[in-house]
């Protein structure tokens with residue numbers, strides 16, 4: 517999952533760090549560290565200077581002190597003298613340490629806006645090649661610019677800061693506040709909770725309904741399925757097959773029937789059965805097909821679903837983002853499920869779709885089996901991307 521994007525991001529970040537290292541001149545910044553107090557507190561002269569002095573210096577000192585101690589051995593007056601001598605010596609060394617620290621310098625790099633645009637091109641390409649939507653690329657660019665441009669960055673930390681900044685930006689893109697669907701279902705007092713699944717042909721709606729039913733059953737919620745795809749030959753049978761496996765009821769009409777009427781019957785049946793959830797399978801349709809979108813609007817008017825979930829194939833990249841946007845504009849969507857993440861090496865749609873539509877990704881489909889539906893976890897995506 518997302519292998520290409522991960523590799524491209526890694527490559528781009530390495531290249532940018534290297535270019536910063538090679539192309540941007542070093543600037544030396546003196547650190548105004550005030551460590552006087554710390555130095556003053558230092559106790560015995562033997563311990564204190566060890567860390568800050570080079571080996572030969574230390575050796576000389578130790579020898580000098582040993583000599584002095586020898587000389588002073590047994591002479592009380594000399595002991596007092598030694599104490600007097602030690603005092604100024606210590607102060608002397610403290611001063612040395614203090615001035616050395618004042619001169620401590622940090623080598624930094626400062627990236628200008630112009631240079632940033634040039635450097636960011638590498639990352640921009642990596643993102644665009646992997647289906648990240650243009651507006652999302654722009655957002656990442658703005659975030660990184662804020663963190664990196666015209667700021668002295670410690671030379672040794674360029675790569676870390678760049679990496680952190682990108683991670684922060686992607687995290688923000690993925691965090692669209694959402695309530696846990698299962699909790700939302702459980703909270704609804706008047707049963708059933710109705711979910712309509714919509715999307716283009718073959719995006720994985722029917723399979724997702726089966727997987728969602730399986731997931732809800734594991735949470736001890738009862739389900740009824742509605743075969744509102746009265747259009748495509750075999751659609752009803754496909755849903756029934758899943759229903760048999762899952763041991764749930766399906767409400768279906770003949771092919772060519774009004775899908776809104778099937779929804780009505782399905783919801784009534786759900787009410788009678790006191791089912792917790794009614795899941796509506798709709799026919800795949802292009803968002804550009806005016807008649808089919810009108811039909812969808814009618815379904816929504818009759819069914820009044822609690823949740824309209826757009827199901828899209830993550831593998832189609834920018835297309836799925838366009839579709840989600842169009843479905844949202846026509847019938848309105850509340851959440852997104854991206855399927856086929858298991859075969860998506862790019863991952864751009866996953867990064868982009870929430871930011872572009874403002875709707876949360878609820879789950880991702882990771883295979884064709886009943887268990888292959890995972891709650892969307894931004895942290896997992898970040899880890900998968902190697903950020």
Ligand SMILES: Nc1nc2c(ncn2[C@@H]2O[C@H](COP(=O)(O)OP(=O)(O)OP(=O)(O)O)[C@@H](O)[C@H]2O)c(=O)[nH]1
Pocket residue numbers: 715716717718719720721722723724745748751798799800801855856857858859880881882883884888
């Ligand atoms: N690898 C993989 N395949 C999936 C996933 N989800 C669905 N599929 C496959 O995609 C194909 C289409 O899935 P369907 O569930 O029939 O799609 P649909 O949206 O209901 O299709 P229409 O009803 O024709 O619009 C099937 O072969 C599924 O097994 C997934 O997460 N990963």
Ligand SMILES: [Mg+2]
Pocket residue numbers: 721722723745751797798800
């Ligand atoms: Mg279907």
